[in-house]
Every structure is written in structure tokens, then in C-alpha cells.
Amino acid sequence: MLGECKQDASRGSDELFSSCISNGPYIMNSASGNDSKKFKGDVRSPGVPSRVVHVRKLPNDINEAEVISLGLPFGKVTNLLMLKGKNQAFLELNSEECAQTMVSYYSSVTPVIRNHPIYMQYSTHKELKTDNSPNQVVRVQVAARYASSMAGGVAQSPVLRVIVENLFYPVTLDVLHQIFSKFGTVLKIITFTKNNQFQALIQYADAMTAQHAKLSLDGQNIYNACCTLRISFSKLTSLNVKYNNDKSRDYTRPDLPTADSQPSIDHQAMAAAAFSAPGIISASPFGAHAFPPTFAIQQAGLSVPGIPGALASLGVGHSSMAAAAAAASRLGLSGLAAAGGHNVLLVSNLNPESVTPHCLFILFGVYGDVMRVKILFNKKENALVQMSDGTQAQLAMSHLNGQRLHGRAMRVTLSKHTTVQLPREGHEDQGLTKDFSNSPLHRFKKPGSKNYSNIFPPSATLHLSNIPPSVVEDDLKRLFASSGATVKAFKFFQKDRKMALIQMGSVEEAIECLIEFHNHDLGENHHLRVSFSKSTI
Template identity: 35%
Template sequence: MSEPSKVIHIRNVGLEISENDLLQLVQPFGAVSKLVMLRAKNQALLQMHDLPSALNLIQYYDGVQPSIRGRNVYMQFSSHQELTTDPNAQSRRDQDSEPNRILLVTIHHMLYPITVEVLHQVFSPHGFVEKIVTFQKSAGYQALIQYQTRESGVHARTALQGRNVYDGCCQLDIQFSNLTELQVNYNNDRSRDFTNPSLPTEQKNRSSQSGYGDAAALYGISPANARAGVYPQMGNAAAIAAAFGGGLPPGINGNNDRCTILVSNLNPDKIDEDKLFNLFSLYGNIVRVKLLRHKPDHALIQMEHGFQSELAVHFLKGSLLFGKQMEVNFSKHPNITPSLDSHDYSGSNLNRFNRNAVKNYRYCCSPTKMIHISTLPQDVTEDDIISHVEEHGVLVNTKLFEANGKKQALVLFDNEEEATEALVCKHASTMDGSVIRISFSQLQTI
């Protein structure tokens, strides 16, 4: 372990974690003199005002696991006794690429869809946007944006670098491109020429992104040392509306910031943390679950975002599970304190919204009589499916099918409670070595 120092080294600092998040975590222990985000390494260095503040901080978090936005972060004394920052470093980095009217934009932590229209709304206040081309690369979702003038490109990069399109996500990493002109062949959901609205929309087996497929390799882009912010014209309500295809579900306003849910009237003989995780993870990523030992039919569930907990409360309130009608409400507690009797799911790869978040939001619904089973073994049979779930209720119908070369199944139960029981008991279970995934289907019949 390094000698005590005013400088603290913090690891596992994801792109979703902002400077302000770190400051809120450490400022109760004293004033922070300096903070440097090492985005390319998912790390940060911060300097406390004095050594006693740093000692108190490290001593406290030696016994308590610090967590930000559902992600565990790790702290230790740095080998540096003083943190020196070079105010000209960013300027030198900015000069690595010559200022240009064409910007290469990478979207980090993209929880919601970013369309050509959204990009135009974000970038057009800084100048006339002539063309936009979007594409998917290993670095993430990217776009090339061409302004009418170089001055507009410089102004947009200065104003928007490191900002979030939506509150808490979709962070903009902006570099100057070395291209001189974008070629747009089609006006559609992936590319747009605002100077030529008469372009066709059909691609006819050609990519509208021709010529830009190797953009990441061409420019060698890595995440910049960005500062999180919020683009003021968009909020959670707009984000959720975009995820649901343009409109919020009835009863959802998208502005809730309470992440922890209190669930009561559970069946204490049959419920456990994993079963609650399996059900509530349909509506968002789960951070922690805690069964209340002094009230065995009560549980607390902390979700990653307030709008996810709002979806869970909306869709699950009054649902039947194990012969009980669940009461689902927001808790007065802002989070669940890590402890021996709480289960941490923040790093679980079973959290459904780690990938394909937009698609998962669109599948959110109240419990139905039908479940959809995916990631099945390729040699599975319909009898295998029936044997796996029949203990949970009366099966009305089943269907095994193949989509995109992968086996999937639909199972229709007699009622919603039986389907819910099958989901909470068999989601993430194993069939012939494959971990299966189960969700509710909104189909009425098979």
C-alpha cells in the first residue's frame, strides 16, 4: 500500500460517472483541491485539501464499498504527494487535429436511441448543419457531422464536448475529422443531406454509410477527458419517449428520481433475492436487493435509474406472485446500504439493460399469460421446454421456433400469475449448458 497522501487514486470510473459524481462522494470528508479524470483508463486522481481529510476518506471506504450510479469504485492513496495539472495539456491535445467543419462524434453510454433528427437538434444551434452520416463501430455509435463553415464546427466542439444528450447518459466525445466533404447518397434514418432534400430514401442493397466504415481506424479516436453535463433541451421524459418509439406509456411521466422500491405482501416461504431480481430486472438494471428480516414479506429493490423504478412500480403494482398480490411503491430510502444481508447485482451480466437497452424498454409491460424464452440450446425440443416449466402452472400452448438462427420459444399459461412464477423461477436457469432468458410476451395467442 502507498504511503498516505493527499492524492487519491480511484479505479473503475466508468464513462457514466461524472466529475460531480466523484465530488459528491468525497466532499463530506473535506474540500477537494484538484480533480483529473483519466477517461481512457477509467480512472481518476483527486487531491484533498489536507492529509487528515484524505486519511478519513480512505479509512471510511476501507470498511464500506463506495458505489456511484450502481458501479463499484475503488480508492487508494496515490504514489504522488501533489497533483500537478498542466492547463495547456488540453489545448495541445485539441491541436492534434486541425480544426475542421466536419466533426467525428462518438456516443458513450448510449442508453437511448440517437437518431439523425436528435443529432441535428443538438448540433444545429451552433451553425448550419449540411450533412450527417451515422454508423456503428467497435468504438461505439458514431456520426460524422458537416457544418457549412469551419467556425461553426469549432464552436460546436467547444460547446458540446463531454456533454450528455440525455440526463446521465449518451455522452458526446467530439473530434475534428480530416475529411473535406461528406458524401451522402440517401436521406433516411442513418444519413441526411440537408442541402439536398430530394435524395431517395431506399438503399437498394447499398450502405448509406459508404466511405465511412473505417472511420474509427482512420482517426484512432479514444475517449477524451470529458466533463459530464446535460444538454438543456432534453430530459428523461424525452429519452423514455424515444425509447418507447415516440410516446411515453400511459401513467409514466419520466421525471422520477427515486431509485429504491419497497415491495410488500410477498410470500416469505417462496421468495428470495434472485427471484425478485429476475422479475424487476425486466424494467431496468438492478443495483441491490434486500429482504427485510424483521418484516419477512417486505423487500427493498434499488434500481440504476429513477425512470426504471418508475416503470417497475407502474407495471408491477398489484401483480400476483406465489398466491399474494404484491404492493409495489417507492421507498423513502434513496438507496440500499451495502451489508451482509443485501445482495449486490450491480456487476451482474444478467442485468438486461447492459446491452440492447432500447429494445428492452420497448418490451416493458405488465405481466402477461405468455412468456418468451431465448438463448436456448440449438438441439432443444418442445418437450424439453414443457418439462422445464410445467411445474409452474397449466400450459395452454407452446411453440418452439427459430429466429436469426437461434432457437426461441413461446409458452402460454392459463393465467398471469403462473407465467410470472415461471419467469421468476426459471429466468437465468440452465438447459443443457445454456443459460436461458425469459421475458413476458405481449402476443395474445400462439
């Protein structure tokens, strides 16, 4: 058994919990340690799955409820140890399987609390043994209850209620399906207007998937600075869809009639019922929306005004955004254009010793077709990047602002320029301006390209494709290691050996490897294709 970890029991309860002490659904213990607290006893090798998750890089003002809320979507939290002096915590779940699901999920969607990215890994301990004083038990019971409430209710329903605020552009049932399908199988959708607000009920196959979608999407914008998603749990556990049309859809019943596009009485009843999930604490100490800053889809530029939200970051095709903008134009709606305009980006804080127009072309080309690049002659740490359209520019900015390239964190903002001027004939600019408009390396020129649905934030894991049969694992590992990067893992796709995943030592290394090896000649008329992956190895 692990050694006892004790805390100062005289510290007193937080005011947050003093008014709502009750017997919650979770029975737990808690300890707040200090820097000198250490475990003793049964330990295991790092990286070996354990039901205890080690959480690091927590903000100084973190509380128990916020830490517990990280684990609640994945199962019952059975114990908690806070090491506030070290900005760390140990979270024990009721099973190793729950902990594995949690660690795996957060390896692809990094949680952020008050602008702090939170990191987690398996603990070397298989369980926690902490002080069982009544004060601790009550505090963490209430913390768990409160965290569960802030997550949007009892979290047992697979049905989400979605309100779209700031509706500058039309939001269709198909757009909602495209966004929410990124998190799992959507079974049914009903859309309706109530109290002059566009709303939807969305049913997943299970409550866990619904919880993941809610945590990631609540508070995000579908289009640039508008169409904000407000998501809560419905008390309904199933939707009754009678027609498949532009207002409702049952994806498990393609045989349903289309009828008209007005919601049925059943739909209206469901809409009314969806408003009153019982047992939800309405006031949150973290503001009106407790989770968006915590579980926002990880992208460095998320807080910058004017960037796209969920739709772009989930890799939904920009054709949908353009269609919505066109519809908005026909309807005479004002607002920021989701497509068109502002297609030139100003990229600053670059490393002038290393940056080239080609490297910016390859990197920004992951998120759109780069037409021209200009590194400023007198300020070589700054560059202008002209994308094919405004949507692609917004997408590139949202994913690349704040990412590190050649040892520096890039700043990416919209430029006041509408085009990048080529040097006048006879004026040499030392190769600092390049026109890529006719490059064969554009990823998005082909209509309906699969690349539209495979746009992900920079990650340490790269997706490789177009690998010839003669190239084996060691060849690719040696190739990527030749850049000086660390290759941590590699895996061919089982069903298609032309594709593989390779995990680098860091996101920065992956970015530089993508720049260096995208379109690398592997022989046999095969040029390597490299992109960021949402998967881990």
C-alpha cells in the first residue's frame, strides 16, 4: 500500500463549498499536499497504464472542482491529491480503463484552464492512499458534485441541446452534423426556432460521446466571430424523429418520409422538455460558461478576436462556410465575411536566420493554398503570406498563431494588405518574395479533396502518405532523424501500408519535419505527403 499523505486539517473549507454540503454521488478522499510531500511504497514504471493520472502545469488558483471535472467525463473519480505548491495533482479513477480513456483523449485535445495548457500522464502509483478525515471527504464530495453540475447536469443523457447565438449566417442541419460528427456517431438531429433563437437537439450513441462534444464545442464559434454554440445536456434520452428533411434527421432510419420541413408537435414538445434538466446548479464561480476556456479545442490563437471557431478548427470544408456566406449575402445579413477578404496574413517574430519563403509556403499550405510569400527586406523577422481566400487565412491564423518555428513563437495576424506585391521587373529582392500560385503542391485546389476533412492543429504526430512498397519503417525513421529531430514512435496503417504515423519529440520538431520532408522524393516516382495527425501512437 502507498504511504499516508497527510495535510493540515485545520486549513478550513473553501467558501465555495460551505453552502452546499450534501451527500453527493461520489465517495472520495482528498489531500492537499505541499512541496515536501512524497509517496512511498508500490510504484511502477512511467508510461505503464494506471488508474491514477498525474496532472501537471496547473494554474496557481486551481481548485478541487476544476481538477475533478477533468476526470468526470471518463468515469467516477475515487480520490484526489492536490500538490498546490507544485501546481500538480493526482487524480484516481475507479478503473484503469477509465484512466486510459482519459489520458488518450487529452493527448489529442489538450485542456486549457485560464490560458494554461494542462498536461497529464499515468502516475507511477497504482492507487492513492490519503488522509480520511471527515473534512476532506465532505469537501471533495461537494467538489465532485459541483464539478458534475458545471459540466451541464448529471451527464447521463446522450442528447445535447444546442443554442446558436449571434446568428449572422444561416446554420443548417448538415453543418451541425458535420461539426458534431467529429466527436462520434450522430444518430438524430432536430432543429427548431424558439424565443427567436435557432436551436437544435443532437443525439449521440452514448452519453460519453455527448460529454466530449459538449466540453470541446461549448462557447465556440461556427463562423468567424459569430454563430456561437451554447450547449447543455437535455433531460431527454432519445429523440423521436418522424421526417428526414432540412429540419430533422434520423440517420439510423433513411427510409423515413420527407413530409414538410416544419417540426412536428413531438419536436416542439421535445424542445420544451429539453429546457429543464433537473439538479443543475445555475451559478458558476468560473463565469457563465465554466468549460469553454478549460476545454477549448487547442489552438494557440483561440483568444485573438476575429478568428474562426469550431467549424474551421474541426477541419470542416470551407465550401460549407462559403455557402453560408453566400446565403447570408442573399438574405442581406451583415457581419464579418466567413469567406473572401482579409486573405493576407502578417507573420512576425520569425527567426531571420532560418526562415525562407518556401518553408512558410509549406507550413501555411497545410491550412490553405498559399499564393505568395514575402519576407520583409528591412525586417526579416516579419513576412506577408497571401492565401487563396479569407477563410483559409483565418484557418491558418487560428492554428499557427503562437506555434514555435525555428525556436521562436510565431505571431500571426490579419494584414491590412489585400495582396502581396511582386518586385518590379529589374528589381532584385534577394529571393525574399515568391509567387506560388502555380505550384503543384497546393493541397486544396481539387474540389471535394479529402484534405478539407483532415485539417488538424499542429501536433507531435505526423501523418505520412504516398509511401512506396520498397520503403520500410527504418528508412522513414532514419530520414526524419536526419533532421536532428527525435523519433519517439512509428506505425504503418494496417489496412493501407502507403500511410503511416510518426511521432516526433515535440510539436516544434514535427512542424520543422513537415516543412523539410513534405514532397520528399522517396523514389519510384513517389513523393512523400506529410500532414498533422489528430491520432497518437
